[in-house]
Amino acid sequence: VQLQASGGGLVETGGSLRLSCAAVGSSLGYYKVAWLRQAPGKEFEGISCIDSFANSHYYGDFVKGRFTIFSDIAKDTVDLIMSNLKPEDTAVYYCAAGSVPCVTLLSATHQTDNTYWGQGTQVTVSS
Numbered sequence: 001v002q003l004q005a006s007g008g009g010l011v012e013t014g015g016s017l018r019l020s021c022a023a024v025g026s027s028l029g030y031y032k033v034a035w036l037r038q039a040p041g042k043e044f045e046g047i048s049c050i051d052s053f054a055n056s057h058y059y060g061d062f063v064k065g066r067f068t069i070f071s072d073i074a075k076d077t078v079d080l081i082m083s084n085l086k087p088e089d090t091a092v093y094y095c096a097a098g099s100v101p102c103v104t105l106l107s108a109t110h111q112t113d114n115t116y117w118g119q120g121t122q123v124t125v126s127s
Contacts, residue, residue, distance in 0.1 A: 008121030021095030037091035046106030
C-alpha cells in the first residue's frame with residue numbers, strides 16, 4: 001500500500017490548512033490511519049489517529065482542539081484539518097496506516113512493522 005499526503009504549504013500564524021491522505025492500490029477503509037509529524041532535529045510526534053471500525057478518534061495532548069481528523073468515505077481519504085496554527089507546528093507531516101492499534105500508530109516510525117507511510121508534506125507556519 002502506498003500513501004500520498006498532500007495539502008501542506010506556508011501559512012501565517014493563526015492560519016489553517018487541510019492535509020489529505022490517500023492510498024494507492026488499496027482503500028484506507030481497511031486500516032487505522034494516523035497523522036504524525038517530524039520537526040527538524042526532532043523525533044516523530046503522533047498527532048491524531050482514526051479507527052473507523054471502532055468509530056474512535058485519538059489526539060495528541062498538544063492538539064488541544066486545534067486539529068480534527070476526518071475520514072472522507074466518498075473520496076477515500078483521511079484528512080487532517082488544522083486551525084490556529086503556530087510556528088511550533090512547522091514540520092513535515094506524514095500519514096501512516098496499518099492494522100495495528102492507533103496507540104501503536106501514534107508512536108510509530110518508518111521502521112515500525114505492519115505500517116505504511118506516505119512521503120510527507122511540509123507545513124511551515126510563519127511568525
